[in-house]
Amino acid sequence: MAVSGGCNHDWEAYDPRLDGSGGSSGGMTGAGGAGGRPDPGAKCVPNTFAPCYSGPLDTENVGPCRPGVRRCLDNGTYSETCDGEIIPAEETCGGADEDCDGKADEECLCTPGTVVSCYDGPPKTENIGICKPGIRICDELGNLEAECVTQITPKLEDCSTLEDDDCNGSVNDACPLWGAAFGGPGDQTPWGVAADSAGNVIIAGELKGSAGFGGQEMTSAGGGDVLVVKLSPSGEVLWSRKYGDGQDQSARAVAVDGGGNVLVAGVFQGTLKFGETWDAKHASLGGDDVFVVKLSAAGEHVWSRSFGGSGAQIARSIAVEPSGNAVVAGEFDGSMDLDGVVMITSSGMRDAFVLKLFSDGFPNWAKRFGGPGDDACLGVATGPAGSIHVAGYFSETIHFGGEPHTGAGGTEAFVAKLSGSGAYLWSKGTALASNQRATAIAVNEQGDAAVLGVFQDVMAFGGVPMVGNGSDDLFVTKLDSSGNVLWGAPFGGFADEEAGAVAMRSNGEVYFSAMVEGAADFGGGLILSAGNDDVVAVKLSPDGDHLWSRRFGNFADQDARGLSLLPSGNSILAGDFAGKINFGGGGMAMTSAGSDDIFLAKLDGAGGHIWSKRFGDSSSQSPAALGVDKSTGGVVIAGIYDGAIDFGGGNLPAPMSSYTLFVTSFDANGAHKWSTTFQQDSFVEPMSLTVAGDGSVYVGGTFSGALGVGSSNILSNDADDIFIAKVDASGAPLWAKSFGNDKVQGVTGMAADADGGIVIVGYFSGTIDFGGGPVVPASTCDPGDFCHDAYLVKLAADGSHVYSRGLGGMSNDFAEDIAFDPNGELLMSGTYSYEIDFGLGQPFTGEYSDIFLAKLK
Structure with missing residues (x-):
């Protein structure tokens, strides 16, 4: 099944991932409760949610205490109950901080000099791997000491040892088989990564300035150029291609069909030439236009298409069916001409589009979705029986064919399923009083969908709402083939997190990548960034439980861009970095050549670097x-x-x-x-x-x-x-x-x-x-x-x-x-x-x- 990458980009057009301001936080009126949250009975939009907490303000998110959500009733007022909240309770002297004051068992009396066992790590990790319980000693006043001494709790996996450092029952899981870096004085960005059935890896993105790829030095023509690179399963560069003129061009997504052909979608200005034949040369119609190109397994031009119009058009994601047909999703404003087969026109500002191409590149059909505000498809994936899943955001209203979805004032997330002919099957949309964006989607052979995105305060496609920490947090939601929510999981800390890409195996295991600054918990304990944004890769069980998480970074910024799964059980992580980054506990440190360089890391349960090489100097x-x-x-x-x-x-x-x-x-x-x-x-x-x-x-x-x-x-x-x-x-x-x-x-x-x-x-x-x-x-x-x-x-x-x-x-x-x-x-x-x-x-x-x-x- 095809898997989409994330939506990350730095294009001139609006990027919801980079816009931390979001939109209005409307949808709430009336008296404000603690922290500016609504009181029971305050006016609201029916069937929306808002976070709530009835405990003392200084105890929220301390110890086990967590906020809940207050539902807006059909009469347009908030409910009395704060569902799902955990507020302070009396200490039970069992080693937990029930009263949420940052200390455990501080008021419990004991016999001076006695010792009790204690463990502060996550459940199910005690006595697994390196993790061991510690002890608390009763002091002369009859109080247990707050510190649990000699305990060993989970930490990030150290790939240089043979220990189970994160205490999940596996040794060196998610350790790199190899890592590779490519770059030069300018910025290089891999927006997407895909793998073929043989384990070869293809990255697609943007080249600015000069960069070396396996000894081949390439230089952009002026602005950003389209970049496509293919590597072997061991990380050696097989071929690399760049396309562009003096203006801005960028590949935004990549997919591989069953024959090993590479399909790339992106955005360009000016002229774009993929070969010397007339059908390989394209000119934009004024602003940002969409391109789709198919390259052979050897990197040669097979066909290419461009689509444009009066406004800006941006391709965000691409997926390919077993038949070789391709599906492209993105956003546009104004009118968009699809080879004269169909013309679509946005209804207000920016609308979402879904375009299906035959295997020879000619358009099959196109759909437009949106209302008077900004709307966009940020991820697309294909599923069983030719079905198509799209995910993104909308601002006011959006209609996929069933009941229309109406927002509550902010940016809302959506996920929708279409048939192979573009007919409506089902859709889900949020209607919350804050900002949510679905940024990537993956579908497995059973038709289940995993959706990755970012949210503020509260997030739900249905079922129990997820509550965040107030900043931009991450969510992963899994839905079955009929659109029923199976589970949802929030992740984050008190700084902003950014979503990367998501992928899912046939057994339902979910992988995703993200960027974290400061501290965040993905289920295996706190992860601390080394400075600014660090890259995180996370694996969840089919039921959403944490299996492992890995952090890579340094004092500078690192970005997670793409994630792809290999048939062998390994995974490929792609992104960009500055400074020095280490993927494997010694021997695998890589240093960028200038500003942002490309990295690739192959992660495996057994772990270990095979080999990678770099040749050359500052010349060509x-x-x-x-x-x-x-x-x-x-x-x-x-x-x-x-x-x-x-x-x-x-x-x-x-x-x-x-x-x-x-x-x-x-x-x-x-x-x-x-x-x-x-x-x-x-x-x-x-x-x-x-x-x-x-x-x-x-x-x-x-x-x-x-x-x-x-x-x-x-x-x-x-x-x-x-x-x-x-x-x-x-x-x-x-x-x-x-x-x-x-x-x-x-x-x-x-x-x-x-x-x-x-x-x-x-x-x-x-x-x-x-x-x-x-x-x-x-x-x-x-x-x-x-x-x-x-x-x-x-x-x-x-x-x-x-x-x-x-x-x-x-x-x-x-x-x-x-x-x-x-x-x-x-x-x-x-x-x-x-x-x-x-x-x-x-x-x-x-x-x-x-x-x-x-x-x-």
Whole structure:
């Protein structure tokens, strides 16, 4: 089931999570009780709630004493009873502070010198793990001492020990398998995180300035750029992408479909280009517009869509169905044009929207929800039978199809369920006299929903109301598939807490992330921040009981942005941080490179760092191609570098220019094996890499000028030429070939055959000779208009020519990739425009930029 991330953002549009002021606290009139709370009989809006407390003011939230709630009756006045409150009582001498004065058993008489057992930790933790009871001694006046000495109560899990420090029955639960940090001088923000079925991790967010991702340095074009990064289950960067121009663009949410494709939703201004084809280029209609892009598992553009109108449109969350259809939720004002399929218009200020797209990106349907005030969908998740759950907030009224929901003066929370066709199934809304916002939602295979949000004073979708501490507190509510409230749990302290993301497993366990400043209790005892906002990850049982909670932070601010669950039982936590942060009790401390950097932490019940690496200096390093040695599990990467870089065998030779090619090999555990460099006096771009069965490595790409391979050079013609180079299993150069003319050509895919030879595909313009005579393009358009033909070339293991062919038609054709099937036959894919001839005597015909797949002997 798809899981949404949180709603956090710093976009110019209104952000309810960051707005601590909320709205009016209306809904209460008449005489005020203690602390400004309403007295019985005061006027109110029927069926709303307000906090109440009848005990002495200095005892509220001391010891077991807690406020309750007063219900507004049908006659519009508050009830006499304060439901759920706990007020001071006489001490029973059982070790608890029943009179709520901050001291336990201080008036109990005892025999001087006697000793009684005591324990101040949470229930069910005594004699679990490190937790042990202590003793209280009766003094000479017959009073038990207030302090329970020698007791050991729960503390945060210390991942450097093998002790159950939080006394929940598990050792080192939620300790990181690995942690990773990415950043540079500017601010980097991961707004969403998702995981595929193989355990790979994808983060999506915003890049400002420069940042390094696994050795690849990326720099934003001016404002914020869209950022997407994919990492392996062990935390190694597989690929990274950025998109943007000089204005502001940001990815806000990410999801992964069953095929490993990555779907990203966000907001942009100006122009946004995901590729070179016409359908990959988008321009906003003036203000903030929504984009949705689908990338392949390898990070290549599949399709993209943009939607805008007269006002501002912001995508907050995205979810994907098993069929590959995507659902996007957010907010907009004015009008929003959905590819001409439907036009929706807000009814007042900002309204919520839900948009469903087919798997090819075309709109299926869209819904608008809202009234005259500000309304927004902040989370979306898909459930069984194609159902869609959304969560967010509304200001005055909102109508999903059943009875309308009307607020009581502040910001109200909602959760609603729609069918796969957008029809109304059920909805829940608060009507309270304070501020509530549902910020994220998750749905499991049974159709249960877990909702995360923030509230002030009182919170309820139904059932027993939750009471907060007066500031912004957190709530988690679990509902069944029919919308019935199963349980609700409040969390917080006396400072403001901020919600991150929520996720739920099929067994009903709930995970959520948050930010806490000061002290807060999530069920396992007080958690204290190290300074400003710290990140907290929490796991609850299917019934809402605390299982574990972990805090990460330092004196600076840390933000929780995304949370995703892995099939293995592990979880991925994403956010941003400044300063130094430690996820694992030694050896895993990470320091930001400037201001806010991205962090990723993989949490596991067994705990332990596997491995992670960082390479480079303040100059630019960029990996461009990756291959795997299937016989050993080793990894080979190729890229370019500028400045000093050490992959584990010492600094590579100083580059002759700013474009120096490297090829580096690591074993299956990440240890460096060898590195080779190809010096270049002008330009080089590695584009593809593959490892042969004997461990030798082929790398291909384009270059200009002279490229040094071992003791010899290859020379280009006037434009970018193709190069193919081979090194042996120890990295020693064997040979290099160049092919070109005065036009543009490139390498897009390579595959090694069983005999150690290499098959290469790519694109070319003009006549080119790969060693077997001229290959003439079939295209008739101008190469200056990005007009190319595809080629297919095979070289023997020693680099000699075996065959070469041009493939194309009258317009633009590209071979994109190639692979061998188990029978040794070739599979080739690419794009063509209008027609392409594979030598069958009858060309294939189509439209502009259609896909082809061919199988060759």
